[in-house]
Amino acid sequence: MGILVNKDSKVIVQGMTGREGASHSRAMKEFGTQVVAGVTPGKGGMDFEGWPIYNSVAEAKEATGANVSIIFVPPAGAADAVLEAAHAGIPLVILITEGVPTVDMMRAVQEVKMLDAQSREHGGEGVRLIGGNCPGLVTNGEAKVGIMPNKIYTKPGRIGLISRSGTLTYEAAKLLNDAGMGTSTTVGIGGDPVIGTTFADVLPMFEADEGTDAIVVIGEIGGADEEAAAEYIKHNMKKPVVAFISGRSAPAGKRMGHAGAIIMGNVGTPESKLAAFKDANVPVADTMPEIIDLVKAALNK
Amino acid sequence: MGILVNKDSKVIVQGMTGREGASHSRAMKEFGTQVVAGVTPGKGGMDFEGWPIYNSVAEAKEATGANVSIIFVPPAGAADAVLEAAHAGIPLVILITEGVPTVDMMRAVQEVKMLDAQSREHGGEGVRLIGGNCPGLVTNGEAKVGIMPNKIYTKPGRIGLISRSGTLTYEAAKLLNDAGMGTSTTVGIGGDPVIGTTFADVLPMFEADEGTDAIVVIGEIGGADEEAAAEYIKHNMKKPVVAFISGRSAPAGKRMGHAGAIIMGNVGTPESKLAAFKDANVPVADTMPEIIDLVKAALNK
Amino acid sequence: MKLHEYQGKEILRQFGVNVQEGRVAKTPDEVRQIARDYGDAVVVKAQVHVGGRGKAGGVKFSPTPDKAYENGEKILGMDIKGLTVNKVLVTRAVDIDAGVEYYIGMIVDRNVQSFTLMASAEGGVDIEEVAAETPEKIVHYRVDPITGLRPYEARAVAIQAGFKGNLNKIADMMVKLSQAALARDAVLVEINPLFVDASGTPLALDTKFEIDDNAMYRHKDLADWREMEAEHPLEIEASKYGFAYVKLDDGNVGVLGNGAGIVMTSLDVVNRAGAKPANFLDIGGGAKAEIVYNAVKLVSKDTDVKAIFINIFGGITRADEVAKGVIQALKDGILTKPVRMRIAGTAEEEAKALLAEVNSPLIQMYPNMFDAAAEAAKEANAASAAASTKTVENK
């Protein structure tokens, strides 16, 4: 169980022959993910450590029946790689690349949403982009399409995890693991200002997933994604949700590494996020370990 | 009867206070068209010869319930005026302006088609652009939304007329009038390379119109609109269609005033158009007056 | 507006296209100097707005500076299809055998209501020939006019066209071609040949670039590039008046009317009447006497014209204004050739009255366009026959 990816997901890697693409392709394969092919324009026809390389996503999809693509293409070509995958009809596209220009992401996200709507209107399964600047996603024991360390995601668990931060995702997964609960699916949505999938997009999937009992949301300062998530939870979720917000002590106007983590005026403050979660009856952990206590308490209710 | 416009059409004029806009607003009013308001940004609130002027199409539509807009805005702002009308939800937009950059028209036409599809998918009536560089359209004795001379369109008739050329539209209408047949609706689709509505878009409306017995298509060299029309007629039309093609003696590669009238390679030649019409059993007049004979013959079959 | 090869290359260079280096020369000395500067074999290329300059001897390989001088001397001042060569482009020569020649182009395509990108591995030759003989060798791809061509699309087209070389670099050139076409309002832009060298790197060796006249108002920086001397003198004059005017070869009847459609049909009618139209001239809608006067003046200047056919269907255009313009031209001695007119519509009676007053055999009005055209054709053909007899006599 879990959401978005599983044992049957057939994954292609855009940028497989690059340094990052190669090492993470191997790690995904080790994890047990069905990595079926790579795409590197100009290297079509090559065999790369047993994987066939294609010049285009369309060719790779045609040849392998892939339904997930993970992108390690450098920033200048990353948005184009997203559009290529989306136009080729890949329903799930994960953009790992960090440092993609925001204007490129705005355009790509808008176009992907349009393609998604068109696909659904014509009875298709739609198109979803996750990221960029994200660690990807992993369904424990089934498939990892991302860059997170393998070993903390091996044991299947029943807690869904969504996070804007990469390292905190690992931290939270390890805490849940060590506490004997473990995660069902972990979704790193990314720390950039414009991303393909938000908390509020992922929450309904966990709500519908029989393999998930509760959800942990790792937010941070900046933007209003946490507020939107709280609003969604308040009106739609039956499963318990526990939150954490990082950067609560960060000063306004400073960009904390994540381009998305910046408080502008009254938007994106920890106060606003805490209030929203309170209003939605979502307990917020003050420290990461406290997440475990809150999840336990929520499950025991 | 007739198509697209009638006595109930409520028309706004974008660019009413300009020279062309003003004189044609008067002529349309004289014809009997319900001209309800003008739009000239920056002149909102003004009274222009009894018509209220608004700053935007949205305001004019809100205030008057207009469902047709005719545009006399100069070339640099013409495509923007089209988008304004289309986004404001005006279902029929007629662009008279000549000299609009082709790239602007490409973008406007594509966006209008997207809005049209969206509107229809949500149960709306869609959005149609006619022109640019066209004389507009007129349903005899009901409403003129265009710049054609009033007097040849007063008597209701039963022949539908579609034309890429302005002057030939008048010529053909007069011939039909003088022959005692008259026109139902005349649609000038415009002579530019990229236009909002083609022959093949208008033909089904005439086919469905109870007030139309036969259709005259006035084509010209360049492009493949006539070929597409012939293809449509062949497979879908029951009513007789008669055609005329101007520029048959024009040399290849020369642009004959109409930017659309240019033969490139084997595309757009008179031979190709004649063959297509022949294949669709559409008689083609060698001279304009011959149109009358062919229409009569077709109706008497 | 058609650009010269060197101008089109300059625009493509601004958009980052890898273009073959070259400099413009107006004298053989300048040609030699450029060849010396390059220190290499060069090609000297006539800069004129006509096709087939190569076949006409307007493009010459020059292994040495002296040979370049010699070729410059030959080409500068040369007449190619009626146009004099005033400038040449001198480029480094490329060893074509060390690579392959492809074709890429963007063209306004009314059938897809956007630009179509064309790509063919059959470059270096006239693409019209490829289109006519082996159309399957040209890949056509509609470019979204809002987003422009994207790299992944360009790569797919390049693969489909069978391009060899560095796929990313070639696709990048296609993307830049698209950006240039959209930003500079091209009607047509071609890179042919697109040379791909042994390392796989693409290089634009020759270009065609034509800009949408309707969009020139937003390319004021290019207005200087319109080189009047390189166009037909009557077309230059017509552009000053704002007329849509096209000079046609081998004609003897001057044709003018109000509207592109009616003028096109007038050409057909003149042809049908057994004569040949010498021009296309659209005076536009609502023309006043002065505009008609200028139009008559322009057509009269054309020595090919032996008679003039005026075809007006007046809606906004008033027949009496047309008549006034023609009469004024007659009075000023500008009009010396027979005018045969059909002016229908608004103020037709007033026009008749004005012409009756003047009562000149040079100006005749007819109730329909066929009679007017037939009379104009008769007059023109008679004059042409007389002229050719005279020529024979003078020999």
Place this chain on the structure above:
Amino acid sequence: MKLHEYQGKEILRQFGVNVQEGRVAKTPDEVRQIARDYGDAVVVKAQVHVGGRGKAGGVKFSPTPDKAYENGEKILGMDIKGLTVNKVLVTRAVDIDAGVEYYIGMIVDRNVQSFTLMASAEGGVDIEEVAAETPEKIVHYRVDPITGLRPYEARAVAIQAGFKGNLNKIADMMVKLSQAALARDAVLVEINPLFVDASGTPLALDTKFEIDDNAMYRHKDLADWREMEAEHPLEIEASKYGFAYVKLDDGNVGVLGNGAGIVMTSLDVVNRAGAKPANFLDIGGGAKAEIVYNAVKLVSKDTDVKAIFINIFGGITRADEVAKGVIQALKDGILTKPVRMRIAGTAEEEAKALLAEVNSPLIQMYPNMFDAAAEAAKEANAASAAASTKTVENK
């Protein structure tokens, strides 16, 4: 990358925005010369990357060239919030009372996944204040990132914001602002005040312009504009190493970790432990010993830092590489402040072994981030207290 006012104005000018004329000066003499050239009252404006320069005395009206010289003397070399003024912009003074002051801006807005255009008739003042006190006076409008803002949209926003003046010209300025923002990858661009004179013509009097660092690779022409002297010296050094580094005010604990999220949380943990973080430093994923070494070196240079808290959750990052980097810094004498670390994950045991070997009281490892942070806070606060006692003693 933040641009100076004069740089932002230069970009807007390139996009056709009507910008108030001005020239940059580095000496009072240059200021006087510019004032003389203008022959009019001028305003002398400090060019520094901080807000509130007006309140700090960095903007001065100068009715005569001598007064301009005097003001130039005052402002040049001035310290505004820790930054020295090296340049001033000298502009013609505008009679504000003869027109109105508006605000327009484009900002990356994650909530609409695009740019939001903001417009307010309350210009000339700090827009943050307007946002805080009377948010209803700011119109927000999502701009389509593919098409950009269209004139009809701009007119609607201008009307909604209650702008008076020439509607088309004001809308045109908004469209050009949008074009500049999209083409130049702005994160934020503002025109404030947007002055509309009595004739209704808009003029940009002051601007803010900030460019997306991720997009700098396609704005190489602007790279020279990054003026190192105007940024915090440690931030300049960090940018050379490619670190995401932010200097924080009033801190005493240096913080570094692998990933923006973990570092942000580390700041929170230090705060919670009763100390104040002196910086944000993300060493990124998969850092080798050398990178850690450089990070330690950078943080050690900060005289505010009394202790260092390192927080690593190793996935790709190996704990032993982190340990090696820290140990090397110690050996080289660079590390003189206590380091309290938590390094979890890959190669944790090897790291422990390496540290045990060195056995320095300066470097201590803890099983969780809270203990490490608490120890770092304790050390830092003790050192801070000692330092302040010393300061008192020295008085």
